[in-house]
């Protein structure tokens with residue numbers, strides 16, 4: 001397709017297509033759903049940029065989940081992610097087609113190459129955003145990100161430079177359902193930047209996880225320091241088993257050795273999109289609630305009626321978790 005034709009495509013909100021572990025890693029689909037809001041306010045469309053080899057099926061998936069256009073660089077040199085080559089191709093495309101907004105997931109992957117890309121494009125980047133909106137008056141992207149160690153939520157704008165770039169925490173936005181009738185364009189612009197990379201990646205593969213992914217669980221039972229001891233915390237495993245869910249934990253509970261690191265919820269851990277989260281003995285610090293705000297329903301149990309967790313909970317119970325938990329288990333056991 002010629003550049004003039006591509007320029008006719010109104011997709012000025014760009015999303016980086018991260019298709020690794022596609023069925024578990026939903027960040028690109030979550031970003032497409034958020035990009036829809038942004039694009040509508042800006043009266044434009046969404047373009048997903050996709051790099052790899054033989055990746056047409058992912059392009060089709062992104063269209064089915066709401067992308068208007070998917071721009072694909074399909075080349076054997078792009079088969080494995082390599083930071084220099086990816087940055088070079090994306091910088092070239094961004095300079096040529098000038099997106100207004102460019103988003104990527106705040107995964108270890110996005111955190112590595114997106115800052116490099118922002119530097120190449122001489123623009124700003126907000127890392128680990130938890131919300132994004134377009135200000136209807138200024139048409140600027142307002143990028144909400146935790147700052148000062150998570151004590152404050154900062155709203156960042158990029159008034160002059162383009163694109164406005166942000167990485168976004170996984171699990172915050174909800175993806176659109178798959179629509180096989182959706183219509184979008186898949187285009188293959190020329191890619192001619194293939195200098196021999198200094199690092200050649202021969203193969204990459206995901207680390208094996210062992211347990212069921214917390215991010216995919218439909219019920220999450222989360223515990224914090226209010227549970228008081230490892231013994232009490234272990235009751236959460238029983239509750240999770242009865243409700244067919246997974247256990248999550250706050251940072252201090254993990255530091256206390258009550259749960260493994262892979263159970264961490266929050267800004268520095270995982271974000272869940274469960275139907276139900278039951279959060280027991282957690283104060284509701286912002287760094288923690290970032291991880292559960294994507295849940296459909298949050299039930300909080302805390303003995304302090306002023307605990308911040310009640311501000312985000314759909315249902316709150318002011319009670320001693322150490323008393324409620326055994327009672328709840330006993331009631332549920334009788335029903336099995």
Ligand SMILES: Cc1cc2nc3c(=O)[nH]c(=O)nc-3n(C[C@H](O)[C@H](O)[C@H](O)COP(=O)(O)OP(=O)(O)OC[C@H]3O[C@@H](n4cnc5c(N)ncnc54)[C@H](O)[C@@H]3O)c2cc1C
Pocket residue numbers: 149150223224225226227249250251252253264265266267268269280281282283284285286287288301302303304307319320321322
């Ligand atoms: C840069 C940075 C990043 C961070 N990232 C994360 C993160 O990713 N995830 C995370 O979780 N934290 C993170 N933190 C820590 C976070 O700020 C909070 O300190 C932490 O979430 C609090 O954990 P908690 O709720 O278990 O403990 P506490 O704050 O000690 O709260 C315990 C709560 O339990 C209640 N309670 C006490 N006894 C009972 C009882 N018997 N029954 C019921 N309720 C009871 C208390 O009223 C209190 O509200 C981060 C901090 C920083 C600075």
